Amino acid sequence: MxxxxxxxxxxxxxxxxxxxxxxxxxxxxxxACDNGEIELKDSKEMICKKIKNLNKSExxxxxxxxxxxxGKRNYIKDxxxxxxxxxxxxxxxxxxxxxxxKYKNKVDLFVGGSPCQSFSIIGKRKxxxxxxxxxxxxxxxxxxxxxxxxxxxxxVSGMLSHDNGNTWSxxxxxxKSLDYEIYFDVLNSVDYGIxxxxxxxxxxxxxxxxxxxxFPIRVxxxxxxxxxxxxEPVATRHYLGKKxxxxxxxxxxxxxxxxxxxxxxxEKANQQFNWNGDFVFIPLKxxxxxxxxxxxxxxxxxNNEKGIIRxxxxxxxxxxxxxxxxxxxxxxxxxxxxxxxxxxxxNVFDNILKSIIETGVFKxx
Numbered sequence: 001m002x003x004x005x006x007x008x009x010x011x012x013x014x015x016x017x018x019x020x021x022x023x024x025x026x027x028x029x030x031x032a033c034d035n036g037e038i039e040l041k042d043s044k045e046m047i048c049k050k051i052k053n054l055n056k057s058e059x060x061x062x063x064x065x066x067x068x069x070x071g072k073r074n075y076i077k078d079x080x081x082x083x084x085x086x087x088x089x090x091x092x093x094x095x096x097x098x099x100x101x102k103y104k105n106k107v108d109l110f111v112g113g114s115p116c117q118s119f120s121i122i123g124k125r126k127x128x129x130x131x132x133x134x135x136x137x138x139x140x141x142x143x144x145x146x147x148x149x150x151x152x153x154x155x156v157s158g159m160l161s162h163d164n165g166n167t168w169s170x171x172x173x174x175x176k177s178l179d180y181e182i183y184f185d186v187l188n189s190v191d192y193g194i195x196x197x198x199x200x201x202x203x204x205x206x207x208x209x210x211x212x213x214x215f216p217i218r219v220x221x222x223x224x225x226x227x228x229x230x231x232e233p234v235a236t237r238h239y240l241g242k243k244x245x246x247x248x249x250x251x252x253x254x255x256x257x258x259x260x261x262x263x264x265x266x267e268k269a270n271q272q273f274n275w276n277g278d279f280v281f282i283p284l285k286x287x288x289x290x291x292x293x294x295x296x297x298x299x300x301x302x303n304n305e306k307g308i309i310r311x312x313x314x315x316x317x318x319x320x321x322x323x324x325x326x327x328x329x330x331x332x333x334x335x336x337x338x339x340x341x342x343x344x345x346x347n348v349f350d351n352i353l354k355s356i357i358e359t360g361v362f363k364x365x
Contacts, residue, residue, distance in 0.1 A: 002364050009033040009095045009112035013079045013339045016111045019349035033092040036074030067093045075335035082330045095138045100145030107146050113154030114139050153203040157186045180205035189345040191218035195263040211359045216351035224262035228319040233288040238311040239297035245309050247275045249302050269341040272311040283307040322346025
């Protein structure tokens with residue numbers, strides 16, 4: 001198999017990159033793109049007017065400067081550069097101004113999952129122009145410009161039922177209009193070795209329509225949350241005080257906070273904050289109580305047993321997204337949780353990649 005040339009948008013912390021590394025698959029990052037949740041004050045239309053008469057290189061520099069001038073740190077970029085081989089010229093901060101024509105026939109695998117907002121504004125003609133104004137349009141535009149051998153598009157499973165199925169009908173037709181053979185399915189990370197209920201829609205497109213592709217079979221689950229936990233004690237900041245303990249153990253908030261579930265619910269960007277997400281109860285007889293933890297942690301009762309409760313650490317959250325401990329966490333507390341919650345489960349990509357490679361699409365021609 002030849003080296004896989006990879007391009008990604010909405011790149012996040014690089015789930016597909018992590019999968020390629022973990023499985024020792026020879027690859028090269030052609031480009032990556034993510035704005036790190038930084039918003040520009042100027043609209044796309046305003047920026048387009050200002051760069052209209054610039055050449056491609058000047059346009060890229062102008063957009064890059066706009067992001068630098070916000071003074072905001074792109075934590076996603078920090079994480080990406082700390083973990084993958086990429087140079088500054090291969091990183092883009094805004095998909096709207098990424099010119100895919102320069103990468104035509106230079107990308108084998110193109111991966112991305114646009115945010116699921118704004119689909120309701122898609123029109124009724126079911127063409128690519130109807131999606132203009134959505135970030136999905138930008139993804140589809142790049143598929144058309146780059147013409148990768150394979151693309152993988154990921155989104156929430158609710159896309160299939162959004163607007164009574166009309167949204168998916170339009171999106172599916174747009175993908176097909178790009179002259180690709182399309183396969184789609186909803187995969188749940190709990191079926192691929194990760195104790196997290198996370199259903200996501202995956203769309204796989206092949207430029208070669210003679211390819212015979214099948215989604216990977218479900219491999220099942222033989223681990224629980226507790227197989228992914230760090231040894232106690234963890235950093236003191238993760239232990240809950242009295243209010244937090246009483247909140248997460250209150251049945252009234254069971255849809256918001258859960259304690260000691262073998263299989264956790266979907267990790268989210270705001271997990272662990274305002275007592276959202278999954279938490280760990282440690283019986284007092286097993287707790288490692290340092291002087292610092294004693295000052296912070298509330299000793300309460302849960303299921304007729306005394307103990308303390310803590311958040312999942314961000315390392316644990318990364319593990320529950322399939323990232324090995326070799327993945328470097330180089331950003332502060334809040335963005336570390338957000339990056340994990342916004343990512344794609346690596347184990348699912350492991351299995352999708354295996355199924356794609358088995359088709360022979362990446363073999364030397």
